[in-house]
Amino acid sequence: MIAVLLGISFLFIYMLFAPIKPINSQEELSKLVENQKVSVSGNVIAERISQYSKTLVLDNNISLICNCLKTPNLKGKSIHAEGFVDTYQKTQVKVIKIGW
Amino acid sequence: MVIELIIALLLGVICGTFTGLAPGIHINLVAAILLFSLDKFQSIPFIALAVFIVAMSITHTFIDFVPSIFLGAPDEDSALSVLPGHQLLLEGRGYEAFILTLYGSLFAILIILLFSPVFTFALPYFYNLIKDFMPFLLIFISIYIILREDDFLISFFVFILAGFLGIASFNTPVKEPLLPLLSGLFGISTLFVSLKSKVTPKKQKIFPLKKIKLEKKGFFKSAFAAAIFAPLCSFLPGIGSSHAATLGSEFIGQDRKGFLFMVGACNTIIMGLSYVAVYAIGKSRTGTAAAVKSLLPSFSQSDLIILIGAIVISGILSFFLGIFVSRIFAKFMNKINYKYLTIGVITVVISVNIFFTNWLGLIILVSSTALGIYVVESGSRRINLMASLIFPAIIYYLTN
Numbered sequence: 001m002i003a004v005l006l007g008i009s010f011l012f013i014y015m016l017f018a019p020i021k022p023i024n025s026q027e028e029l030s031k032l033v034e035n036q037k038v039s040v041s042g043n044v045i046a047e048r049i050s051q052y053s054k055t056l057v058l059d060n061n062i063s064l065i066c067n068c069l070k071t072p073n074l075k076g077k078s079i080h081a082e083g084f085v086d087t088y089q090k091t092q093v094k095v096i097k098i099g100w
Numbered sequence: 101m102v103i104e105l106i107i108a109l110l111l112g113v114i115c116g117t118f119t120g121l122a123p124g125i126h127i128n129l130v131a132a133i134l135l136f137s138l139d140k141f142q143s144i145p146f147i148a149l150a151v152f153i154v155a156m157s158i159t160h161t162f163i164d165f166v167p168s169i170f171l172g173a174p175d176e177d178s179a180l181s182v183l184p185g186h187q188l189l190l191e192g193r194g195y196e197a198f199i200l201t202l203y204g205s206l207f208a209i210l211i212i213l214l215f216s217p218v219f220t221f222a223l224p225y226f227y228n229l230i231k232d233f234m235p236f237l238l239i240f241i242s243i244y245i246i247l248r249e250d251d252f253l254i255s256f257f258v259f260i261l262a263g264f265l266g267i268a269s270f271n272t273p274v275k276e277p278l279l280p281l282l283s284g285l286f287g288i289s290t291l292f293v294s295l296k297s298k299v300t301p302k303k304q305k306i307f308p309l310k311k312i313k314l315e316k317k318g319f320f321k322s323a324f325a326a327a328i329f330a331p332l333c334s335f336l337p338g339i340g341s342s343h344a345a346t347l348g349s350e351f352i353g354q355d356r357k358g359f360l361f362m363v364g365a366c367n368t369i370i371m372g373l374s375y376v377a378v379y380a381i382g383k384s385r386t387g388t389a390a391a392v393k394s395l396l397p398s399f400s401q402s403d404l405i406i407l408i409g410a411i412v413i414s415g416i417l418s419f420f421l422g423i424f425v426s427r428i429f430a431k432f433m434n435k436i437n438y439k440y441l442t443i444g445v446i447t448v449v450i451s452v453n454i455f456f457t458n459w460l461g462l463i464i465l466v467s468s469t470a471l472g473i474y475v476v477e478s479g480s481r482r483i484n485l486m487a488s489l490i491f492p493a494i495i496y497y498l499t500n
Contacts, residue, residue, distance in 0.1 A: 001470070001474055003466060003467060003470035004261055004265075004467050004470045004471045004474060005261075006467075007265075007463055007464070007466055007467025007470070008261065008264050008265055008268055008467060010463060011265075011268035011269070011272055011460070011463060011464065011467070012264070012268055014272055014460065015268060015271050015272050018272070018273070032273070033273040033274065033275050033458065034273065035270075035271055035272055035273045035274070036273040037273075085273070
């Protein structure tokens with residue numbers, strides 16, 4: 001039982017406080033494992049709005065999925081975002097924090 | 101095209117036999133590798149790749165009871181067969197136990213054929229009706245599973261721990277999180293307990309097939325339970341054949357033989373109908389169905405007919421393959437030292453985990469193994485460990 005509790009506690013601590021890895025290209029992103037915390041910066045070259053989320057494509061070819069429908073149009077702006085690697089359909093970043 | 105489909109089907113059956121027999125190698129892993137290296141298969145029609153995955157998964161559901169019954173090393177779909185299967189193995193009737201699951205799987209092919217048209221037309225309406233209540237339905241099933249135990253406090257405790265372990269596994273950067281999670285909860289833990297118990301099985305008897313049968317009443321009860329609960333559980337997230345079998349045995353009481361038949365049937369029905377569910381509602385409830393969905397983004401009716409054909413043919417082939425393989429296993433069991441065999445299987449499963457996952461995966465493996473052992477020693481039921489899949493699904497539905 002101690003092993004179970006220690007293991008789960010460690011995994012939760014890691015989940016909350018894992019180091020954030022800065023990435024600069026789609027190639028770097030595709031080498032990472034799903035759920036890895038990452039940070040990314042770049043200029044938004046395309047913005048697509050769907051029912052529940054926005055997809056932002058940066059000039060370094062990295063796609064970001066963001067639940068930020070209320071933010072202004074970010075196309076042409078320089079942004080910095082933090083999030084997780086998501087491999088649903090393609091490798092992209094699921095944003096948890098975004099600034100511009 | 102037809103030749104490519106036949107080759108894909110045969111390769112799928114071979115691969116499914118391997119994944120079914122090898123403890124710790126899951127079909128999801130093979131499907132993930134296939135999708136990952138899709139650029140190498142550009143010259144092959146994607147429908148042939150889908151046929152490969154379908155044939156592999158159906159064969160897997162027929163064969164995966166071999167390690168579960170003979171070695172005590174199940175995957176999540178065959179987990180509940182361990183106890184009655186192992187009991188029969190200790191009595192020297194492991195072959196009989198396996199053949200009963202095989203009968204169930206063969207019966208499942210008939211149910212898949214009967215339910216596919218119903219699913220295709222009725223599921224979209226039914227799913228739309230219940231999708232908003234999905235998390236509450238999952239919560240209800242969870243509460244039911246917890247409360248039906250004698251000591252529901254332990255059951256609740258196990259359920260919560262397994263749930264947290266599932267959440268941690270699916271939210272940390274773990275390579276192939278299902279592999280360490282499930283091989284720990286259901287595989288290595290069982291093998292450790294079996295090693296500790298020092299019980300060795302009696303000499304395995306190989307009965308003629310006509311002597312392995314269910315009584316008429318037992319057959320109808322098990323068949324009815326599988327036909328009702330497996331299709332219902334085939335489109336709910338986090339709910340699998342173990343739940344269908346538990347619910348089935350709860351409402352329609354069965355003996356050990358009937359239960360094994362029903363677990364075999366539920367396992368194959370859920371796998372087969374998960375492909376029909378992708379066509380009907382566009383939702384994938386198994387890893388391989390998700391892979392087929394990625395391969396066939398515009399899943400047509402003719403694709404579905406080809407895949408159902410693959411289910412039927414691979415099912416019939418797997419039935420005969422299963423008989424052949426289980427005879428070899430039963431004879432093998434009589435010749436080998438069970439303790440060394442168990443240690444060997446534990447070593448293989450750990451090696452597979454070291455190879456396919458990362459250091460976080462190994463922490464999950466240790467934690468899930470410890471939890472699996474605790475469940476057996478506390479007398480709680482293994483179905484509670486399924487919270488590792490249900491809990492993340494509930495959280496997902498409540499937060500999205």
